[in-house]
Amino acid sequence: MNTDVAPVRIPPCSAQAVELGMGDELVIIDPEGQQVSDVVAFGHPDDAEYLSSGRSLDYAARLWLTAGDILYSNRSRPMLTIMEDTCGRHDFTLTPCSKETFEIIYGESEGRPGCEGNLAAALAPYDISVDRIPIAFNVFMHVSIDTTTGSFRVLPPLSKAGDFVRLRAEMPLVVAISACSAGQSNNFRFKPIDYQIVRNSV
Amino acid sequence: MNTDVAPVRIPPCSAQAVELGMGDELVIIDPEGQQVSDVVAFGHPDDAEYLSSGRSLDYAARLWLTAGDILYSNRSRPMLTIMEDTCGRHDFTLTPCSKETFEIIYGESEGRPGCEGNLAAALAPYDISVDRIPIAFNVFMHVSIDTTTGSFRVLPPLSKAGDFVRLRAEMPLVVAISACSAGQSNNFRFKPIDYQIVRNSV
Numbered sequence: 001m002n003t004d005v006a007p008v009r010i011p012p013c014s015a016q017a018v019e020l021g022m023g024d025e026l027v028i029i030d031p032e033g034q035q036v037s038d039v040v041a042f043g044h045p046d047d048a049e050y051l052s053s054g055r056s057l058d059y060a061a062r063l064w065l066t067a068g069d070i071l072y073s074n075r076s077r078p079m080l081t082i083m084e085d086t087c088g089r090h091d092f093t094l095t096p097c098s099k100e101t102f103e104i105i106y107g108e109s110e111g112r113p114g115c116e117g118n119l120a121a122a123l124a125p126y127d128i129s130v131d132r133i134p135i136a137f138n139v140f141m142h143v144s145i146d147t148t149t150g151s152f153r154v155l156p157p158l159s160k161a162g163d164f165v166r167l168r169a170e171m172p173l174v175v176a177i178s179a180c181s182a183g184q185s186n187n188f189r190f191k192p193i194d195y196q197i198v199r200n201s202v
Numbered sequence: 203m204n205t206d207v208a209p210v211r212i213p214p215c216s217a218q219a220v221e222l223g224m225g226d227e228l229v230i231i232d233p234e235g236q237q238v239s240d241v242v243a244f245g246h247p248d249d250a251e252y253l254s255s256g257r258s259l260d261y262a263a264r265l266w267l268t269a270g271d272i273l274y275s276n277r278s279r280p281m282l283t284i285m286e287d288t289c290g291r292h293d294f295t296l297t298p299c300s301k302e303t304f305e306i307i308y309g310e311s312e313g314r315p316g317c318e319g320n321l322a323a324a325l326a327p328y329d330i331s332v333d334r335i336p337i338a339f340n341v342f343m344h345v346s347i348d349t350t351t352g353s354f355r356v357l358p359p360l361s362k363a364g365d366f367v368r369l370r371a372e373m374p375l376v377v378a379i380s381a382c383s384a385g386q387s388n389n390f391r392f393k394p395i396d397y398q399i400v401r402n403s404v
Contacts, residue, residue, distance in 0.1 A: 054255075054297030054337040057354075059306055063295070064352035074333055076302035093265070093295055095256030100278035104261055131276055135256040135337070147349045150266035152259075 007194040015118035015178035020169035021201025028139050029194040033161040036180035037193040038096045038115040038136035041079050044174045049073045053092045053135040084166035087159045091141035097182045115178040122176045156187035209396040217320035217380035222371035223403025230341050231396040235363040238382035239395040240298045240317040240338035243281050246376045251275045255294045255337040286368040289361045293343035299384045317380040324378045358389035
């Protein structure tokens with residue numbers, strides 16, 4: 001990891017968008033441990049191409065992706081390669097929580113935007129509307145499945161302070177990254193997420 | 203099931219789109235057994251609202267949905283309720299196969315459109331482009347998961363001839379329904395799918 005690049009902090013319960021050129025690397029870091037980051041990606045400038053969990057899982061023939069796996073687009077093209085992964089457990093089946101998710105799952109009424117709203121706000125300058133936020137690559141999210149019934153539970157992340165995933169952009173992208181707002185996912189401690197970008201594209 | 207309504211046949215390796223009013227019921231039938239049908243749904247006329255596996259799985263806290271479960275939209279509103287299910291095993295994690303999927307998974311070069319292309323052709327009159335085909339509710343698709351590794355295998359469907367799922371529309375919808383084109387999903391016998399619509403909306 002290129003340590004010349006200072007990490008950027010995403011404050012708790014918020015999100016940021018970054019542009020990556022082909023070959024650029026994005027490192028997503030859990031600075032305190034047990035925090036989740038929802039990551040979505042769109043082609044840039046052709047944002048009709050987007051991160052597809054359905055394609056990525058199908059090609060890996062595995063629910064849980066890690067170093068060496070590729071995150072594909074809806075058009076079956078590689079978007080991001082997982083170059084390094086010090087945690088090893090992430091989710092790629094669930095959509096980012098929204099105000100409605102908090103109402104349905106947690107009975108909340110205060111209308112927090114959730115990662116979906118935060119990612120949409122970060123993507124608003126790119127004219128990507130909230131309806132187009134797909135299933136995210138939920139970095140560090142720990143979903144445990146009972147294969148007899150298919151029931152699952154969202155458990156505290158396995159990530160420890162300093163754990164990271166390093167992703168390489170395989171095409172020009174806009175990527176939005178959140179610091180998770182959902183108690184069940186981050187063990188009810190709403191923490192920041194850090195990221196670094198290593199610019200290899202020219 | 204209202205047996206006054208004659209079933210409609212979807213020929214092998216093709217798809218059809220139907221409009222449903224709120225309260226209408228759509229019965230998807232496997233006439234010969236071991237065939238899969240990829241089902242996607244969009245709000246009608248507001249097709250920015252679409253079937254969301256991520257939402258539906260999150261609210262069910264279960265990977266495999268069956269009778270009593272609700273298929274939600276990206277806006278967290280109920281789109282379809284599973285009223286009856288004589289098979290009990292379906293997938294809701296994978297995207298419909300495309301030409302590229304057949305190239306990557308099967309090494310095919312003949313360029314068959316797959317369920318994605320067939321669903322997109324059926325949805326073309328509604329101006330819903332292929333890029334917007336989401337993860338489908340893959341009726342009768344049998345995905346078996348190893349929870350230690352997260353690896354999965356696509357196995358022959360558990361459906362027998364005559365098995366069906368009965369879905370009730372909870373809002374006005376355009377639904378596209380395919381007869382699966384992927385050998386791994388239908389045990390390498392490309393068969394038709396039947397459906398019936400029971401009109402309860404006025």
